[in-house]
Amino acid sequence: MDIVHDIANSQATWAILCILLAGGVIRELWKSSVKREEKLMLHLERSNESQEKTASTLESVQRTLDTMEGRMDRMEKIIYKEDAK
Numbered sequence: 001m002d003i004v005h006d007i008a009n010s011q012a013t014w015a016i017l018c019i020l021l022a023g024g025v026i027r028e029l030w031k032s033s034v035k036r037e038e039k040l041m042l043h044l045e046r047s048n049e050s051q052e053k054t055a056s057t058l059e060s061v062q063r064t065l066d067t068m069e070g071r072m073d074r075m076e077k078i079i080y081k082e083d084a085k
Helices: 002-009 011-084
Strands: none
Touching: none
């Protein structure tokens, strides 16, 4: 029993236990950070896909507006030619 008592009171024993505990905590934090990073990367990929779709839609809207502007310009030229006569 004296050996068990000496080991329990030993600073080395407590230091080793603290180191093991700290190692376990660090390992768990690492695991959770890896999971969090995976979730963030998945979210980033989905966000990028969404932004690409938005950009494509905006380009389509821009082309449509350009076409409409060209049509309006042609119509105005025709109308102003008729008014000038």
